[in-house]
Amino acid sequence: MIRRRDQIRLSLQKIGLRKKRAVFSIISVALGIIVVVTVNSLMRGVRDLVIRTGYTEEIDQDLIRVSADQRYDDSPSRKRKQFLTDELLAKFREWKEIEAVAPNISVHPLNVDALAESPRASSGGYVTGAPEALIRRYADAKQLAASGNAVPLVIGERFVKLRYNEKTKKFDLEDPARVQAWIGREVTLRVGDPMAQLERFHYDYEKKQWLRLSEEETAQRRKSIESYESNEFDKLIHARTLTLKARVVGLCPGRRLLIPEEPARLCAKWLKQRDALARLRPVEPEADYGQYGRRAPREGEYAMAVVLLKSGTNPEPVVKRLRDMGFEATTRQNAFESFLKEVDAAMKIVKRIAYAFGGVLLLLACGLLWSTTSRIVSDSRADIGLFRALGATKSDVRRLFLSETVLLGELGTLTGILLGWTAAYWISQLVIHLASGDISDPEEMLMVPRTIFAVDWLSCAMLLFGAAGVSLLAGLWPANRAANVDPVKALKRE
Amino acid sequence: MIKLHNVSVTYRLKSESVEALRSANLDLAEGSFVAIMGPSGSGKTTLIQVIAGLLTPTAGDVIVNGQNLRQLDDRAISEFRNRTIGFVFQFFNLPSYYTALDNVALPLVFAGVSETERRDRARALLDEFGLGDRAIHKPEQLSGGEAQRVAIARALVNSPKIILADEPTGNLDRDTGARLMELLQKINRERGVTILLVTHDEKAAAFAQQTLRIEKGAFV
Numbered sequence: 155m156i157r158r159r160d161q162i163r164l165s166l167q168k169i170g171l172r173k174k175r176a177v178f179s180i181i182s183v184a185l186g187i188i189v190v191v192t193v194n195s196l197m198r199g200v201r202d203l204v205i206r207t208g209y210t211e212e213i214d215q216d217l218i219r220v221s222a223d224q225r226y227d228d229s230p231s232r233k234r235k236q237f238l239t240d241e242l243l244a245k246f247r248e249w250k251e252i253e254a255v256a257p258n259i260s261v262h263p264l265n266v267d268a269l270a271e272s273p274r275a276s277s278g279g280y281v282t283g284a285p286e287a288l289i290r291r292y293a294d295a296k297q298l299a300a301s302g303n304a305v306p307l308v309i310g311e312r313f314v315k316l317r318y319n320e321k322t323k324k325f326d327l328e329d330p331a332r333v334q335a336w337i338g339r340e341v342t343l344r345v346g347d348p349m350a351q352l353e354r355f356h357y358d359y360e361k362k363q364w365l366r367l368s369e370e371e372t373a374q375r376r377k378s379i380e381s382y383e384s385n386e387f388d389k390l391i392h393a394r395t396l397t398l399k400a401r402v403v404g405l406c407p408g409r410r411l412l413i414p415e416e417p418a419r420l421c422a423k424w425l426k427q428r429d430a431l432a433r434l435r436p437v438e439p440e441a442d443y444g445q446y447g448r449r450a451p452r453e454g455e456y457a458m459a460v461v462l463l464k465s466g467t468n469p470e471p472v473v474k475r476l477r478d479m480g481f482e483a484t485t486r487q488n489a490f491e492s493f494l495k496e497v498d499a500a501m502k503i504v505k506r507i508a509y510a511f512g513g514v515l516l517l518l519a520c521g522l523l524w525s526t527t528s529r530i531v532s533d534s535r536a537d538i539g540l541f542r543a544l545g546a547t548k549s550d551v552r553r554l555f556l557s558e559t560v561l562l563g564e565l566g567t568l569t570g571i572l573l574g575w576t577a578a579y580w581i582s583q584l585v586i587h588l589a590s591g592d593i594s595d596p597e598e599m600l601m602v603p604r605t606i607f608a609v610d611w612l613s614c615a616m617l618l619f620g621a622a623g624v625s626l627l628a629g630l631w632p633a634n635r636a637a638n639v640d641p642v643k644a645l646k647r648e
Numbered sequence: 649m650i651k652l653h654n655v656s657v658t659y660r661l662k663s664e665s666v667e668a669l670r671s672a673n674l675d676l677a678e679g680s681f682v683a684i685m686g687p688s689g690s691g692k693t694t695l696i697q698v699i700a701g702l703l704t705p706t707a708g709d710v711i712v713n714g715q716n717l718r719q720l721d722d723r724a725i726s727e728f729r730n731r732t733i734g735f736v737f738q739f740f741n742l743p744s745y746y747t748a749l750d751n752v753a754l755p756l757v758f759a760g761v762s763e764t765e766r767r768d769r770a771r772a773l774l775d776e777f778g779l780g781d782r783a784i785h786k787p788e789q790l791s792g793g794e795a796q797r798v799a800i801a802r803a804l805v806n807s808p809k810i811i812l813a814d815e816p817t818g819n820l821d822r823d824t825g826a827r828l829m830e831l832l833q834k835i836n837r838e839r840g841v842t843i844l845l846v847t848h849d850e851k852a853a854a855f856a857q858q859t860l861r862i863e864k865g866a867f868v
Contacts, residue, residue, distance in 0.1 A: 155723075160757050171745050540741050543702060544802075545730020545758040548722050641702050645737070 156550045165558040168530065175526055180566040182522045186515030187570020187617060188577060193508035194613050195578035197501045199606035204497050207601060216463040217288070218473060219258075221482045222456075237455035238481070246459075249475075251467045254285030256415040258458035259422050265350035265395075266411065268341040272313050279350055281343070281411040283418025284308075285462050292404035292412070297338050304401040305343065308412040309336060311405050312597050318355070323363035325596035336402050343413075345396040345421045346428055348379050357595075364596065391432040396424050409597065519566065520628045527559045527632040531639075538636055539644025552637035559629025560622050567621035571614050575607075582607040649678040649809065649842050650699055655708035657694050657865075668694040669705065670865040676844065678809070681836040683845040683856035691865040692846040696812045699844065700733050701725040713809055730759050734803030734841075736832075738815035740795045742787040742802075748774060748794075749783040752801045759806055773801040777831070793824035800831060810842045811835070817852045829855040 156164075169176045222237045238257065246255045262280035290298065292308045314336050316325040344350070352375055355364045367375070383389040398417070406412060451457055461476075461483075463469055469485040476483035531538075538551055546554075582605045590602050652674040659666045668691045676682055686692050697703040698710055701717045710717045713732050720728060734755075735741075742751045752770035761769075774783050777797045787795055796816060803811050813832065817825030833855050836843045845856055853859045861868050 155760050156758055157760050157762075160763070164757070167745060536741075537743055540743070541754075541758070542726070543700065543729065543735050543741075544755040545726050545806075547726040547758075550726075550758060642697050645702075645741070 155547065156553070161550075161553055161557050162561065164554055165561050168534070168554075168558055169561060172526075172530065172533075175529070176562060176565075179519070179523055179526045179562045180569055182519040183516070183563055183566025183621065184570035184573060186512040186519055187567050187621070188574045189508055189515065190512035190617065191571050191574025191614065192577045192581065193505060193512075194610045195575055195607050196582060197505055198610040198613075199578070199582060199608040201494075201497065201501065202608045203603050203606055204494060206603075215486065216253075216465060216467065216469070217486060218461040218463065218469055218476065219458065219484050220461055220476055221458045237451045237457060238459045239456070240454045243456075243459055246461060249472070251463055251472050252461055253464045254287035254462040256283060256285040256288075256460055256462075257419075257456035258460055259283035259415065259418040259456075261345055261413075261418055261421040261425065263346060263348055263350035264411065265344040265347035266341055266400075267344070268339065269313055270354055271318055272316075279411075281307075281413050281418065281421070283415040283422075284412040285460065286414050288460070288462050289403070289412060289414055292406045294337050294404055297401065297403040300338075301401040301403060304340065304399045305413050305417045306403040307341065307343070307400040308404045308406050308410075309402055310408045310410040312409040312600060313411075314405070315600055316596055318364065318366065320366075323361075323365060325364060325599065327600075333405070337404060339402045341400050341402060343398040343400045345398065346392070346425050347395040348382070348392055349376065352376060352379060388432045391428060394428060396421060516624065520624050523559055523562060523625055523628040524632065526562065527555060527629045528635070530558065531555060531632045531636040534636070535639055535644045538639045539641040542639075542641035543645060548637040551639070552633045555633035555636045556626060556629045559633070560625040563621045563625025563628070564618065567618055571617065575609065579605065579607045649680070649713060650674060650676040650844070651709075651711040652695075652698070653709045653711075655698060655705045655710060657691075657698060657703060658706045667865050669698065671708070672862075672865065672867060674860075674867070676842060678842055679836070679840045681833065681843045681845070681855070681857045683847055683853035683859045684862055685848060685850070685853050685859055686862040687848065690862045692848075692862055693814055694865075695862065696814050696844065696846055699810075700735070700812055701729055726758070730755055731806060732809050734806070734808040734811040736796070736799050736803050736811060736813040736816045738818040740787065740799045740819070742795055742798060744787050747784045747786055748779060748790065748798045751787065751798055752805050754802060755806045769805055770801070773805055774798070777801050791824075792820050793828065796820060796824075796828055797831065800828070800835070804835065804839075804841070808841065810844065813843060813845045813847075815847055815849075816845070817847065817849055822851070825849070825852060 220238060240257075243255045243257065246252055260280050260282055264279065264281045289306055289308055293306060298306055311333065314333050315328050317328045317332075318324075319326045352372070354367055354372070356367055356371070357363075358365055380389060383392055398421075400413070461472070463472060469487060473483045473485060473488065541551060541554075542548075585606065586602060586604075590599065593599055593602065652672050654671045654673060655669055656667065656671055657669040659668055672691075672695065674695075684692050684695060694703065698705050699712060701710075701712075701720065704718065712728070715728060717725060717728070742748075743754075746754070749767065749770050752773055753766040756766040756769065771780070771783060774780050777800070779794060779797055779801070782790060782794060782798075787798070790798065796819075800811075800816075803813075811832070816832070817828055820828060829852050832843055832845070835841055843856070845852065847853055
């Protein structure tokens with residue numbers, strides 16, 4: 155019985171004898187594979203990117219965002235179901251799975267002088283009050299202890315990951331050491347400063363460059379912001395800011411500024427009173443349902459809160475409990491998973507189209523393989539007769555021709571996989587190049603991946619197995635025909 | 649070594665049946681060198697095909713080397729051909745895409761012999777037949793005599809007990825044919841291989857120890 159190694163060697167030799175036909179068969183198989191592999195590699199790359207960015211840029215671990223029921227309520231007589239209250243938050247704190255709870259307090263506007271080089275040009279925007287436990291997770295313990303009277307501040311990495319390059323007029327990735335150097339830095343927070351929205355850079359779409367604004371341009375923009383206030387009194391009131399000394403105690407993912415809940419609460423209160431003073435009207439009407447039957451939260455009521463779970467706790471039971479109480483609760487996990495599900499559903503459609511197209515091409519290739527093997531069998535009758543005379547069994551002959559077809563199929567698949575990877579890589583580079591060319595926000599550059607190409611090993615292995623199976627099917631009939639060639643007649647022909 | 653008992657082979661050619669062998673009986677001893685002579689269509693080649701197990705007779709038994717070929721399945725009969733029979737054809741039957749060395753080693757491929765051993769055994773035979781320097785040549789680069797010697801080396805590479813030679817000199821000139829017959833005679837004498845030679849060339853048949861004549865499918 156012929157050895158497997160010799161079987162492959164003989165088959166390769168026979169393929170080599172019909173180079174043109176073999177190349178044609180290989181290309182025909184490769185075409186369908188290219189389509190499938192290209193789409194698969196890109197889809198896999200996109201999925202990996204979604205997972206990567208979703209996990210690194212999204213909200214914190216073990217954190218549940220709780221919001222009061224936001225259902226549309228079109229009748230002034232129907233009140234919003236319930237707000238989160240201090241009492242409810244205190245109740246949540248007693249749950250054994252929960253480490254900390256804090257209302258979602260956003261202090262806006264906020265100006266952080268030290269972020270003047272921030273790529274978003276404006277220095278800050280708003281700061282969020284976070285449970286101290288969350289601050290501790292990101293903070294350097296020594297820095298936190300050393301903060302003293304200064305407000306501990308956690309800065310989102312996206313504020314400090316880019317640096318303006320005067321030569322190229324672009325934002326470059328900051329040296330990691332310099333990013334880390336932010337920890338321990340003293341900064342000034344100016345709460346209520348409308349100049350927080352003052353931009354320092356301007357993107358020139360024609361030159362595709364970021365230009366630092368001149369002093370005159372800055373002054374002009376400053377004037378424009380001041381002109382938002384309709385009268386001198388408001389202007390005077392809004393010029394009052396609350397200045398706080400803060401110390402950067404840690405860095406967190408994303409673009410956020412976090413301070414502990416208590417100072418945030420004080421800042422918010424201060425802002426509310428200042429704005430009320432500017433408008434010369436009460437802080438909040440008791441029952442203002444407005445156009446959509448909604449009212450603003452009163453003192454001690456909150457539309458949103460954050461719940462920090464103890465490390466390693468399964469969030470699902472807590473989420474369910476909160477939902478049962480009528481609140482909307484989302485975790486990083488389930489928000490991300492529902493997004494991923496949508497991505498997967500979209501990819502499924504694209505993949506199905508590609509697979510159908512690739513399948514049709516492979517079916518055609520299968521027909522071509524069948525015809526190639528049939529032709530080879532017809533051309534090889536004399537050899538078959540000789541092989542049988544020299545001791546080849548029917549099974550040897552069948553295996554010789556089958557391995558020839560399978561080799562052609564596998565060579566086509568391998569070629570297709572390699573070309574598919576190449577195509578996917580270049581398409582990914584092209585997409586990135588085109589997409590990044592239109593990005594005017596340098597922060598978005600941080601989100602641009604180096605590639606959206608990824609190797610899907612499992613599907614490649616499946617393709618190789620599948621190709622072997624399809625080639626076997628394509629070669630079975632001609633190989634059986636070869637095995638049943640009458641050696642006497644075949645030798646007579648010669 | 650080779651026994652045929654009332655062997656008949658009948659072909660159906662359209663509506664007509666043709667008897668290629670008619671109750672043929674034969675008994676050849678081990679180590680004999682027998683020539684079968686007869687006109688074209690007398691059944692010489694059919695006889696060889698029956699002895700090699702390539703053709704199953706319509707009637708009768710073929711016993712070669714103690715094995716009744718009728719009782720063997722495809723695997724067993726292929727193994728029998730591979731180990732017991734060596735073929736020499738009129739037109740050499742050397743695949744043009746193999747070198748002389750690969751051609752000689754071909755039966756060993758079907759015997760499952762390792763590549764190193766195949767090459768060693770094939771090279772030794774080529775050297776013995778004075779074709780050592782032609783080992784890497786393709787058949788079209790060889791003369792008729794050289795090609796037929798390569799074919800004989802191929803027939804011998806698996807140390808068979810029987811060589812079936814079908815008109816081996818039919819495609820060679822007289823001198824080359826004579827030298828080839830001397831080689832077959834030498835193989836028969838020195839290796840004790842039974843040789844059954846089918847020919848219509850009297851001079852070639854003269855090299856055999858015994859000559860049998862066949863006409864219309866029967867020995868006369």
